[in-house]
Amino acid sequence: MLVNEAIAFAEQELKRSNNLNSRLDSEILVSHLINIPRESIYSKLKENLPSNKTEELQKLVSRRVKKEPIAYILNNKEFWSTNFYVDRSVLIPRPETEVLIDLILSKINNKNNYLNILDIGTGSGCILISLLKELARAKGIGVDKSSKAIAIAKKNSISQQVDNRALFKNVNLEEIKFDKKFDLIVSNPPYLPDVSLKNLNSDIKLYEPKIALQGGVQGVDFLYKIIDLASKILKINSLLALEIGDNQFHILAKYLNKNRFKILDKYILINKQVRCLLATKL
Numbered sequence: 456m457l458v459n460e461a462i463a464f465a466e467q468e469l470k471r472s473n474n475l476n477s478r479l480d481s482e483i484l485v486s487h488l489i490n491i492p493r494e495s496i497y498s499k500l501k502e503n504l505p506s507n508k509t510e511e512l513q514k515l516v517s518r519r520v521k522k523e524p525i526a527y528i529l530n531n532k533e534f535w536s537t538n539f540y541v542d543r544s545v546l547i548p549r550p551e552t553e554v555l556i557d558l559i560l561s562k563i564n565n566k567n568n569y570l571n572i573l574d575i576g577t578g579s580g581c582i583l584i585s586l587l588k589e590l591a592r593a594k595g596i597g598v599d600k601s602s603k604a605i606a607i608a609k610k611n612s613i614s615q616q617v618d619n620r621a622l623f624k625n626v627n628l629e630e631i632k633f634d635k636k637f638d639l640i641v642s643n644p645p646y647l648p649d650v651s652l653k654n655l656n657s658d659i660k661l662y663e664p665k666i667a668l669q670g671g672v673q674g675v676d677f678l679y680k681i682i683d684l685a686s687k688i689l690k691i692n693s694l695l696a697l698e699i700g701d702n703q704f705h706i707l708a709k710y711l712n713k714n715r716f717k718i719l720d721k722y723i724l725i726n727k728q729v730r731c732l733l734a735t736k737l
């Protein structure tokens with residue numbers, strides 16, 4: 456079987472499963488199989504697929520036919536121009552979350568400051584690790600209730616060579632206790648309202664961890680708790696950066712105001728929903 460035949464086979468199978476990105480996904484899977492970057496696949500179309508790879512190709516395609524996200528099949532997701540190891544124990548990092556990093560960096564004038572960062576619900580560690588790579592003297596703690604997520608975040612911090620400045624702790628948000636105060640608290644918590652979980656795409660519903668998604672009746676349970684915690688352990692004039700769900704901005708803005716936070720910036724999606732906000736403690 457030639458490489459282009461392998462792609463055609465995968466594309467046909469994926470089309471049959473109503474995959475709307477069947478060509479792209481096929482190219483990604485075949486590139487992964489023969490261990491080349493996807494951009495190089497066009498120069499290999501007429502080469503033979505090694506015969507021992509045919510069975511593996513079928514396995515990869517059948518996982519995607521069952522709606523498993525490409526990131527879990529490849530054990531890789533790019534975030535902030537870095538490759539992160541992911542598996543089904545962690546949420547797949549999303550492009551929207553990169554905006555949190557942007558918002559934060561835009562407000563830090565001196566990138567060489569000694570900052571103490573806390574990342575709540577760290578998952579793959581993508582937020583904390585990306586920040587530590589940008590802020591050469593910063594240190595950070597990433598916490599998560601999932602011990603499997605913590606193991607993955609540690610692994611990623613080692614491959615990204617920031618493990619000497621990152622500490623990952625398997626702890627429930629409700630039990631977090633720190634003597635010291637932080638210069639920055641960041642979180643992309645579970646924020647989906649319970650009712651909306653039923654309507655998620657199969658890729659998400661069947662494969663991504665519920666613990667990373669489920670935010671209570673209105674989806675704001677964790678966000679309230681994080682704001683409560685931040686009012687105790689964030690230094691005055693320091694930053695709180697949050698990713699939030701649809702229709703949550705106004706209710707959270709009120710709560711932040713009540714807790715003496717001022718909103719500095721926000722990121723609004725095309726559908727007019729605020730997805731990320733940055734606040735400072737007065």
Ligand SMILES: C[S@@+](CC[C@H](N)C(=O)[O-])C[C@H]1O[C@@H](n2cnc3c(N)ncnc32)[C@H](O)[C@@H]1O
Pocket residue numbers: 545546547548549552575576577578579580581582598599600601604626627628629643644645646666667668
């Ligand atoms: C939406 S995911 C975010 C993961 C990662 N920070 C990212 O942006 O890709 C939320 C994370 O919060 C964690 N989590 C859920 N409940 C928690 C709790 N009670 N205490 C601490 N972490 C929790 C989940 O395990 C999950 O990793």
